[in-house]
Amino acid sequence: xxxxxxxxxxxxxxxxxxxxxxxxxxxxxxxxxxxxxxxxxxxxxxxxxxxxxxxxxxxxxxxxxxxxxxxxxxxxxxxxxxxxxxxxxxxxxxxxxxxxxxxxxxxxxxxxxxxxxxxxxxxxxxxxxxxxxxxxxxxxxxxxxxxxxxxxxxxxxxxxxxxxxxxxxxxxxxxxxxxxxxxxxxxxxxxxxxxxxxxxxxxxxxxxxxxxxxxxxxxxxxxxxxxxxxxxxxxxxxxxxxxxxxxxxxxxxxxxxxxxxxxxxxxxxxxxxxxxxxxxxxxxxxxxxxxxxxxxxxxxxxxxxxxxxxxxxxxxxxxxxxxxx
Amino acid sequence: xxxxxxxxxxxxxxxxxxxxxxxxxxxxxxxxxxxxxxxxxxxxxxxxxxxxxxxxxxxxxxxxxxxxxxxxxxxxxxxxxxxxxxxxxxxxxxxxxxxxxxxxxxxxxxxxxxxxxxxxxxxxxxxxxxxxxxxxxxxxxxxxxxxxxxxxxxxxxxxxxxxxxxxxxxxxxxxxxxxxxxxxxxxxxxxxxxxxxxxxxxxxxxxxxxxxxxxxxxxxxxxxxxxxxxxxxxxxxxxxxxxxxxxxxxxxxxxxxxxxxxxxxxxxxxxxxxxxxxxx
Numbered sequence: 001x002x003x004x005x006x007x008x009x010x011x012x013x014x015x016x017x018x019x020x021x022x023x024x025x026x027x028x029x030x031x032x033x034x035x036x037x038x039x040x041x042x043x044x045x046x047x048x049x050x051x052x053x054x055x056x057x058x059x060x061x062x063x064x065x066x067x068x069x070x071x072x073x074x075x076x077x078x079x080x081x082x083x084x085x086x087x088x089x090x091x092x093x094x095x096x097x098x099x100x101x102x103x104x105x106x107x108x109x110x111x112x113x114x115x116x117x118x119x120x121x122x123x124x125x126x127x128x129x130x131x132x133x134x135x136x137x138x139x140x141x142x143x144x145x146x147x148x149x150x151x152x153x154x155x156x157x158x159x160x161x162x163x164x165x166x167x168x169x170x171x172x173x174x175x176x177x178x179x180x181x182x183x184x185x186x187x188x189x190x191x192x193x194x195x196x197x198x199x200x201x202x203x204x205x206x207x208x209x210x211x212x213x214x215x216x217x218x219x220x221x222x223x224x225x226x227x228x229x230x231x232x233x234x235x236x237x238x239x240x241x242x243x244x245x246x247x248x249x250x251x252x253x254x255x256x257x258x259x260x261x262x263x264x265x266x267x268x269x270x271x272x273x274x275x276x277x278x279x280x281x282x283x284x285x286x287x288x289x290x291x292x293x294x295x296x297x298x299x300x301x302x303x304x305x306x307x308x309x310x311x312x313x314x315x316x317x318x319x320x321x322x323x324x325x
Numbered sequence: 326x327x328x329x330x331x332x333x334x335x336x337x338x339x340x341x342x343x344x345x346x347x348x349x350x351x352x353x354x355x356x357x358x359x360x361x362x363x364x365x366x367x368x369x370x371x372x373x374x375x376x377x378x379x380x381x382x383x384x385x386x387x388x389x390x391x392x393x394x395x396x397x398x399x400x401x402x403x404x405x406x407x408x409x410x411x412x413x414x415x416x417x418x419x420x421x422x423x424x425x426x427x428x429x430x431x432x433x434x435x436x437x438x439x440x441x442x443x444x445x446x447x448x449x450x451x452x453x454x455x456x457x458x459x460x461x462x463x464x465x466x467x468x469x470x471x472x473x474x475x476x477x478x479x480x481x482x483x484x485x486x487x488x489x490x491x492x493x494x495x496x497x498x499x500x501x502x503x504x505x506x507x508x509x510x511x512x513x514x515x516x517x518x519x520x521x522x523x524x525x526x527x528x529x530x531x532x533x534x535x536x537x538x539x540x541x542x543x544x545x546x547x548x549x550x551x552x553x554x555x556x557x558x559x560x561x562x563x564x565x566x567x568x569x570x571x572x573x574x575x576x577x578x579x580x581x582x583x584x585x586x587x588x589x590x591x592x593x594x595x596x597x598x599x600x601x602x603x604x605x
Contacts, residue, residue, distance in 0.1 A: 164535075164554065164555075165563075166554070166555030166556075166559045166560045166563050166564075167555075167560060167563060167564050168560065168564060168566075168568065168569065168572070170554070170555070171553050171554060171555065171560070171572070171573060172577075172581045173581070174539075174581070174582070174583050175535070175553075175554040175555070176534040176535040176538075176539045176552075176553065176554040176583075177539040177583055179535040179536075179554070180508060180534075180535050180536050180537070180538070180539035180540050181539070181540070183504060183505050183508035183509070183535075183536055184508045184509070184511055184512045184515065184540055185512070187505070187508060187509035187512040187513075188512045188515075188516060203492075203501060203532070204492075204501070204504060204531070204532055204535045204536075204554070207501060207502075207504060207505060208535075210505075211505045211508075211509070223498055223501075224497065224498060224501075225492045225493075225494060225496075225497050225498055225500050225501040225532070226492075226494055230559075231494055234494065235416070235494075248413065248415055248416060249413070249494070249497045249498075250413045250497050250498070251497065251498065255498075256498060259412065259497075259498065259499060261498055261499070261502055307509070308509050308513070311502060311505045311506040311509050312470065312506060312509070312510075314499060314502040314503075314505075314506060315463035315464075315466055315467050315499060315502070315503065315506070316410050316412035316463045316496070316499055317407050317408060317409060317410055317463045317464045317467060318407070318408040318409075318410055319404075319406060319407050319408070320406050320408070321406050
């Protein structure tokens with residue numbers, strides 16, 4: 001599906017760009033003026049770019065969110081914050097490297113950062129279990145968040161996981177309990193919490209570090225109760241119908257904004273975050289700083305209540321005795 | 326099907342005689358799926374739907390559960406008219422809701438309310454596995470949240486019987502967010518030092534086991550109940566090895582420190598009364 005980092009639906013654009021580059025080279029080599037032709041093709045490319053990236057289907061967005069070159073949490077930590085100091089271990093069992101955490105400064109202000117890290121090269125990916133946490137990962141996250149709460153540091157989380165790891169040991173050590181406890185404890189902290197879905201928001205495994213005052217989401221990220229493949233397997237007993245399932249589940253940033261789940265969509269560079277990671281980091285930083293500044297005006301009690309109300313209002317139901325909502 | 330080629334062809338059709346039909350009307354007997362014993366339905370009901378010969382716990386409807394726990398005539402239902410919508414316009418969802426409403430005589434997969442148990446007042450929630458597998462969508466999340474808020478306000482203990490396949494796929498991310506919403510309500514209870522007892526019944530999995538069901542001050546499970554985060558098939562496909570005997574059963578969780586006790590349904594009411602007395 002991916003060739004030279006390009007996704008199949010990007011092919012016409014890639015070909016056109018290659019042609020323009022070829023013409024430019026030809027013009028230089030032979031000193032023939034082709035600038036009119038190039039200008040026409042450039043216009044055509046721009047139009048095509050708008051068409052392709054302006055009308056991405058849900059499935060195309062999922063492909064971008066899963067792109068192997070998409071920046072991961074560690075990249076964002078290093079480009080958005082300074083003085084990052086990683087803090088490790090859950091003090092109970094082991095250090096789960098699929099979740100990374102620590103303290104850093106955001107424009108000089110100390111904050112605690114937590115995020116799933118899926119890894120960059122093969123060795124790193126295996127060491128980080130492809131960003132699929134075990135209970136001890138969530139318990140490390142909890143320990144660091146409790147520490148942040150104790151010292152009044154805002155918490156910033158980066159969500160990027162297909163889900164919590166479905167394994168024998170994960171169940172034995174209480175995957176459910178670890179996630180559940182994080183949901184409860186995050187609801188009770190009195191510091192600002194900002195969560196950013198940067199890639200894949202895979203169900204409970206994502207939510208376990210995702211209960212915040214503000215929930216931001218990158219333009220092409222997705223957030224779903226079940227993977228499109230899993231939903232297709234249940235609905236049609238056919239995992240290859242994932243594309244249809246992805247549409248039906250309403251998992252894009254625009255869908256989540258419409259459903260009242262997220263607070264802001266962070267734009268992505270044309271073609272996705274991997275096309276310009278630096279610019280992407282700058283976009284994320286801008287959004288975090290903006291929301292953090294508004295949250296810092298609230299008292300601890302107000303922060304708690306703000307978060308409670310945010311989740312209390314999510315849902316869609318009829319109540320004939322009181323009217324619909 | 327290929328398999329059909331090898332199936333033994335039945336030479337004669339058996340036509341049940343009118344007499345035989347009258348002797349055993351539908352619903353009079355039930356066969357235990359665990360030990361195969363034939364049980365008289367009325368006696369099974371009297372025994373709280375627990376098999377007399379092997380103690381298998383049959384599934385219980387919300388109505389039956391409430392009857393088995395609450396003092397006779399002492400239950401007041403909360404929010405009976407909360408109804409699910411179809412926020413994602415998900416294929417076939419409204420039809421499935423309508424079917425389950427008819428089948429269960431319930432509006433949704435959880436019944437909440439207050440009542441007394443052994444004379445002690447409590448807020449009670451009961452999930453019904455027959456309604457969309459007890460899955461949690463917006464209505465289930467809202468009803469449990471409101472019940473927890475009322476328990477906090479009235480300072481009544483909250484007893485919640487879970488039976489759920491997890492978050493409801495047909496409401497997508499809205500279902501997922503109910504995990505956070507209900508857990509936040511439990512946090513408020515916790516902060517206000519109000520007792521929360523979670524009773525995990527068969528099955529309690531996925532988004533329900535990964536939210537309120539695991540958050541009891543005391544976690545009790547019924548014998549043999551399936552409890553876990555990920556589905557068996559998903560785990561098998563991921564780790565590519567056979568799952569250990571009794572994996573994800575109540576007894577497995579007890580052994581691994583995830584539960585306070587496994588309690589037979591026949592002793593559950595007395596156990597709950599004892600717990601309520603300790604916290605009265």
